[in-house]
Amino acid sequence: MAKLLPPNGIDESSLGLRPNIKPIMNRKFPSNYRLRTKSSVTVRNSVNIPKQWYNLVADLPLKPPPALHPQTHKPLKPEDLSPLFPDELIAQEITDDRYIEIPDEVIDIYGLWRPTPLLRAKRLEKLLDTPARIYYKYEGTSPAGSHKPNTAVPQAYYNARQGVKNVVTETGAGQWGSSLAFASSLFGLNCEVWQVRASYDQKPYRKLMMQTWGAKVHPSPSNVTDSGRKILEIDPSSPGSLGMAISEAVEVAVKNTDTKYCLGSVLNHVLLHQTIIGEECLEQLEVIGEVPDVIIGCTGGGSNFGGLTFPFIREKMKGNINPVIRAVEPSACPSLTKGVYAYDYGDTVGMTPLMKMHTLGHDFVPDPIHAGGLRYHGMAPLISHVYELGFMEALAIPQTECFQAALQFARTEGIIPAPEPTHAIAAAIREALNCKETGEEKVILMAMCGHGHFDLAAYDKYLQGNMIDLSFSLEKVKASLASVPHVTL
C-alpha cells in the first residue's frame, strides 16, 4: 500500500530533531580528550591503504555454482569472457587465490580518497537516545562520491594495460558511470555510458559530471544499439532499467574488438576490489578497540555490501568475531527477500552469462524509486551464495522510512546520504531503537556508501510530502519470474 505523507510537508517535530541535540556546554573533559575525540570520532588517521584485495571464495566451505554460457547452458570457459573483459579481470573473476596484490598504480590513485573515514554517529545516537554505538564507514569522499571508484580504477587500469582503447558500461543512479568516466580519464581510455533514461532525465548533473571527465553519455534504451531499438519498438516511452542498459553496453563491446565492457557490481572481481573497504575498516575498528555486533549495508547488485562485509565474514569463519550481517534492500525491488534462487541472465535481453542468483526475473522493471542504484532485478551471485550458506540475513524497507532516517542522519551527522545508503541508515536506526528497548550496548557498523549531492530532488520531494512508498506487486514478480530460464546442470 502506498502511504502518502501530509501534503504540507514533513512535520519536523515528528523527527524529534531539535530537543536532543543541544550541545552540552558545561561538560568537563579530561585533559586527554583531544586524543579520545580523535580515536572515537574518526580513525582515518591511523591506518594505511591495504596492499591486497580479499577473495572470499577461497575460504567458503562450499564453492559457488559456476556461471553458464547463455546459449549452451554449459559452464562458462574463461575465453568465453574475452570479448567483454581483459585477461587479468577474467582471471580475478574465477580465481581461488585468497589475496590479490593491488597494483602500485591503483594504490597511487586510491590515495586520492583512501583510507576513507570510519566515523561514529554520536549525535545520531543522542537523538535516538540509544545505548548502541553506531559507526559508519564513509565512502562518499571519493571524486565520484561513492564506493564505485574502488573498482572503476583497477578495471580501467587492467584494460589500459592490455592496450584496450574504449570501455563501455551502463549506469543507473549515475554513481557507476561517473566512476568509470573518472577512472577512464586518468588512464587515457575513451568511455561511453548508457544511463537508464529515468536517471538521464532526472539527473542532468550526473550526466554533466561524466561529460566533464570526458565520457560520452547515451540515454538507455537508445537508438544506438539493436537491443535498445528492440526495447523501444515495444515501449517507445520505456523509462529504462539497469538490465536494459547492460544489454546495450554488452552488445557494443561484443561487436567491437577494440572495446571492452565494465560492470560496477554483481561480478566476483567487482566485489573483490571493494573488499578494500572492509579491510580498512577491520584495522580502524582494531585501533579503537571496538568489535561489531551488527553490520548493516544496502544491497542493489551487492558490491558495497560485499566490500564491507566479506573481510568480516572471513573473521567470522575463523571464529574471531561473530557479528550479525544484515543486507537491506528496497521494498520495491526485493531480490533477496522475495526473489527466487535460480540461474538467470544479468541483463534484460539475455546476452550475459547465466548466473545462479536471487532474482526477480531478468525482465522485471522495478518502480522508479529514488535509490536508482538498488533497482536491479538480481543479486550478486557471490552474495546470493553467502546468503544461502547462512552467513547473513536480509530485509526490505520502503523508501519513505529510508528518507525519514536520512533526514535524521543529515541533521545530526551533517552528511546528506545518497538514496541507496538511506536503506542502511533506516535499518541501523531500527536496530539502535531496539537497543533502547532492551538496554543492549550493541556496536552497529554501517556502510555509508555515498553522498546525495545529485539526489536532492528526491529530498525535495520528501520534504514537500510528495514521496510515496511504491507498491510492490507479487503478480508482477510472478510474471517476470516466468521468464527465468529452466536450467538443469
Next chain:
Amino acid sequence: MAKLLPPNGIDESSLGLRPNIKPIMNRKFPSNYRLRTKSSVTVRNSVNIPKQWYNLVADLPLKPPPALHPQTHKPLKPEDLSPLFPDELIAQEITDDRYIEIPDEVIDIYGLWRPTPLLRAKRLEKLLDTPARIYYKYEGTSPAGSHKPNTAVPQAYYNARQGVKNVVTETGAGQWGSSLAFASSLFGLNCEVWQVRASYDQKPYRKLMMQTWGAKVHPSPSNVTDSGRKILEIDPSSPGSLGMAISEAVEVAVKNTDTKYCLGSVLNHVLLHQTIIGEECLEQLEVIGEVPDVIIGCTGGGSNFGGLTFPFIREKMKGNINPVIRAVEPSACPSLTKGVYAYDYGDTVGMTPLMKMHTLGHDFVPDPIHAGGLRYHGMAPLISHVYELGFMEALAIPQTECFQAALQFARTEGIIPAPEPTHAIAAAIREALNCKETGEEKVILMAMCGHGHFDLAAYDKYLQGNMIDLSFSLEKVKASLASVPHVTL
C-alpha cells in the same frame, strides 16, 4: 574584450589530455614504494587536527586600521557589534592574542572531515611536463563541499552557547549558506539564508541542500526586508549581489533580539577560524619534507586564501621560509588589482561598519561569472592590510582560462573543482609552465577550496563552447567608486 570559444565546443586536443597520461606499466618500483606513495601522494594520515587557531594580527609589524561606525565614522566599540554577533566572536574579532583555543565541541565536529588531505597533482605535472611539484590542500571533503564549515561550526557553536535561537546570513555561490545550514542543524539553531537571486535561480540543488539541513532560504533581493524592497523598487529584475544579500540579513539580525548574523568571509574572526587549513598544511609538508616556493589561492572575500596562507606568513616573518604568496581574483571582479584601498561599507545599503579594504565600491554589481563566491566588491580588511604591507601579490584571471585549467585538473587529478578554486588552478598552471621554461623545480602549493558538484551547469556551458570572458569596465568601477564614503580619521 569578450572572447568567444569555438561554437562547436572545446577542441579537446588543445587540452593535450590524452597523450601524456598513459600509465607507465612496466616501471619497476622499489619494495618500499607503497610507503613512498603514501607520503608523496597523500599525507592525510600523518597529522592531527590543530588545537588552536592562529591570529596573524598578533605578529604583524603594523596593526590593521580599525573598523569605523557607519554613522559616526568613529572607531567601532565592541558593544556596537552586539546586535550582530555573540560576545566570544566579537572578542575574537578584535583580539591581539596570537593563538585561540579551539573548543572541544568544535574539534569534535571538525573530525567529520579534518584533517583534510594534502595531495600531490602528479598526473597534472606529467600532463604539463613541468619539473615543478604541485601540491593542493583539498577542502572539498567537508559535508558542505568547501572550506566554509571551518568557520560555520564555531560560529554556530558560540551562538548556541550564548543562547541565541536564530542565525541569519547571505550566500552567493551557496557554499556559505550550506555550511551555516549544516552547522546550525548540529547545534539546534534555526537558520535563515538570503541567497543571491542569480544563484538561487541557477542552483536549485544548493537551495535544496540548505533545506535538507532544515534552513529557510530566500532569494535576494527579497520582499522580506526593507533593504530588499528598496533595491527591487529601483530594479525589479535585479540579479542580486553579495552586498545586497548582506544588507538583508544584517537588517533582520538588527531588528530581532533573538537573532544574530553570521558572515562567511571578510571579518577577522572568520579568517581566524580558517587558519586551521594552513596549520594542518604546515605539518603535512613537514612530514613529507617539502618547503613551498609559491603559495596560490583564489580570493573573493579572502577566507580561503587567508586560511591557508596566514600560518605560512607567520613562518615567513620568522625567517623560516620565504614563499611567494599569490592571490588570484576573477578579471570580472578584481578588488585587489583594480580597486582602491579605502574605507567602505561591507554591504550595498551601508548598514555594516566601515572597513579599510580594497574595494570596487559597495554598489558595484559584478557580472554574473560562474565563480559566485568571488563576486564581492571588497576584500577582507586583514588581507588588504597584508597586501599593503607587501607580504603577498595579486593577479586577475578571466574565467575561460580558469575553466580550461579546471578540465585539465579534473581529467588528470580526478576532482572536479568549484569555479572559485579554478582561479588558483589556472595560476598554478601558469607557474608550472613557467618552471618548464626555466627548468626550476619549484614547489607550488595551491588552495583547492571546494568541489564543483553544484556547478556542473557552468562546465556544460564551457564544454559547449558558450562560456565568454565577461568584459570588465573601468567606467563602471569609476562610477561605483564615486560612492565610496570620504573618511578622515
